[in-house]
Amino acid sequence: MKQAIIVLYSYSGNTKQLAEILIKQLENYYEVDVISVEALDEPDSFFKQAARALFRKKAHIKEENINFDLSGYDLIAFCTPVWAFGPAPAMRTYLTRCTGIKDKTVLFFATYGSGAGKNKCIEQMRSLLKKQAPGKTESLLVQQFELKNEDRIIKKVNEVVKILK
Numbered sequence: 001m002k003q004a005i006i007v008l009y010s011y012s013g014n015t016k017q018l019a020e021i022l023i024k025q026l027e028n029y030y031e032v033d034v035i036s037v038e039a040l041d042e043p044d045s046f047f048k049q050a051a052r053a054l055f056r057k058k059a060h061i062k063e064e065n066i067n068f069d070l071s072g073y074d075l076i077a078f079c080t081p082v083w084a085f086g087p088a089p090a091m092r093t094y095l096t097r098c099t100g101i102k103d104k105t106v107l108f109f110a111t112y113g114s115g116a117g118k119n120k121c122i123e124q125m126r127s128l129l130k131k132q133a134p135g136k137t138e139s140l141l142v143q144q145f146e147l148k149n150e151d152r153i154i155k156k157v158n159e160v161v162k163i164l165k
């Protein structure tokens with residue numbers, strides 16, 4: 001069976017919910033591993049979080065049991081909330097450190113609130129990996145309140161997964 005990995009950062013649970021839907025759908029075609037990225041230095045205040053993201057700062061992330069070499073996977077999915085028009089700092093750290101992306105199928109998934117900068121977030125994620133020349137890439141952006149309609153999200157996720165099959 002083909003191998004997939006989900007790299008997930010979620011602060012308040014929305015992106016985790018999306019990633020769980022993705023995992024279920026991928027499990028129809030792949031063996032799926034999950035990496036939950038944890039920030040060791042996440043500030044509690046929204047403004048500090050947003051400022052750090054806006055200035056494209058990286059977070060210190062927990063490294064124990066975290067695999068940065070993704071060369072063993074056929075499909076790699078990165079799931080993050082949109083923070084200040086980009087990925088959350090913990091995801092930025094992981095994206096800058098991971099290896100083994102060349103020619104791999106890569107999915108960029110993000111959840112967002114107002115929608116400000118949501119496409120920029122995907123662009124930033126793509127550009128952080130550009131040097132590693134991924135193969136086929138797809139993205140999915142989901143508004144946080146859309147997650148209440150799980151059937152609709154399952155349908156959307158499935159459409160993306162089917163394209164990649």
Ligand SMILES: Cc1cc2nc3c(=O)[nH]c(=O)nc-3n(C[C@H](O)[C@H](O)[C@H](O)COP(=O)(O)O)c2cc1C
Pocket residue numbers: 009010011012013014015016046047049050053080081082083084085086111112113114115116117118143144
């Ligand atoms: C610090 C911070 C910055 C955010 N910046 C944006 C933004 O620029 N654009 C947007 O649409 N939503 C923004 N949001 C909303 C989140 O993207 C949204 O709530 C997301 O679903 C949270 O995912 P999570 O529950 O997995 O952490 C921001 C939220 C936080 C906490």
